Amino acid sequence: xxxxxxxxxxxxxxxxxxxxxxxxxxxxxxxxxxxxxxxxxxxxxxxxxxxxxxxxxxxxxxxxxxxxxxxxxxxxxxxxxxxxxxxxxxxxxxxxxxxxxxxxxxxxxxxxxxxxxxxxxxxxxxxxxxxxxxxxxxxxxxxxxxxxxxxxxxxxxxxxxxxxxxxxxxxxxx
Ligand SMILES: Cc1cc2nc3c(=O)[nH]c(=O)nc-3n(C[C@H](O)[C@H](O)[C@H](O)COP(=O)(O)O)c2cc1C
Numbered sequence: 001x002x003x004x005x006x007x008x009x010x011x012x013x014x015x016x017x018x019x020x021x022x023x024x025x026x027x028x029x030x031x032x033x034x035x036x037x038x039x040x041x042x043x044x045x046x047x048x049x050x051x052x053x054x055x056x057x058x059x060x061x062x063x064x065x066x067x068x069x070x071x072x073x074x075x076x077x078x079x080x081x082x083x084x085x086x087x088x089x090x091x092x093x094x095x096x097x098x099x100x101x102x103x104x105x106x107x108x109x110x111x112x113x114x115x116x117x118x119x120x121x122x123x124x125x126x127x128x129x130x131x132x133x134x135x136x137x138x139x140x141x142x143x144x145x146x147x148x149x150x151x152x153x154x155x156x157x158x159x160x161x162x163x164x165x166x167x168x169x170x171x172x173x174x
Contacts, residue, residue, distance in 0.1 A: 006114055011157035013118030016069040016149035025115045026051075026071075029148070032111030033075075033104040039083035039096035045104045046140050048074040058133045059145070063125040069147030073108060073119075074130065076142045077101040101143040109146060118151040 001009075021029075026049065033047060050059055050072040059074075060066050082097025105121065112119045122145040130142045 001114070006110060010110060010113035011161045012120040013149075013151045013155055014065075014067045014120055014158070015152040015155050016067055016118065016147070017152045018070060019150045020070050021117055021149060025112075025117060028115060029073075029108050029111050029117065033108040036100075036104040036107040038100035038103065042081050042083045042096070042100065044077045044079070044081035044097040045101045046076040046078055046136075047104070048076065048134060050074060059130070062129040062133055063122065063145060065120065065122040065124055065145070066147045067120060068152075069120075069149040071148055073105075073146040073148060074134065074142060075101050075105040075108075075144045075146060076136060076140045078140050080139045098141070098143055105144045105146060112146075112148055116150070117148055118155070119146050119148040121146060 030047065030049065033045065036045075038044065050056055051070075056066070056070070056072065059072050066072055077097040077100065079095060079097050082095045082100060084095045085091035085093050109119050109121060125142075125145060127142045130145070131140070134142075136142070
């Protein structure tokens with residue numbers, strides 16, 4: 001499958017089967033995140049793989065968008081480890097940690113799709129509640145949840161998957 005075929009065929013899965021993901025595939029998905037580019041190669045991401053019943057019960061209690069997935073990757077970042085500019089540099093103190101974490105999440109989402117594993121990027125949750133249930137240190141912030149698992153039988157992309165704005169609405173050639 002070419003990259004464009006993979007990127008086009010991936011869609012948000014919102015109903016999962018109970019079938020657990022094989023350990024080898026989980027490792028590959030995590031590895032795809034590990035090799036993602038990060039600003040100045042700082043690798044500020046902190047990845048939590050929720051796989052136990054207890055961990056899944058906790059995340060389901062604070063987020064409605066886990067969709068019955070057997071596992072969930074929590075993508076967080078250590079804000080003290082992101083590449084940061086000083087005020088006198090061009091990027092005015094900007095901290096790249098969250099941007100890095102989203103790239104890591106994208107890598108894992110696409111690798112999962114390549115392995116036939118479904119996922120859904122979830123942003124609708126209380127960062128504070130997820131931070132609390134995981135007992136994260138103060139320097140770590142939660143960026144995204146990625147419930148993952150095999151899609152339930154018959155799951156199809158939502159209408160949103162096909163709804164693309166005209167490229168000239170989002171691209172400006174100067
Ligand atoms: C940053 C971000 C946050 C999202 N948050 C949610 C969410 O909280 N719940 C959900 O069901 N889908 C969420 N999605 C999935 C989008 O709704 C979905 O990617 C979009 O509608 C396109 O559909 P597709 O992924 O099937 O191509 C999110 C996606 C992104 C990139």
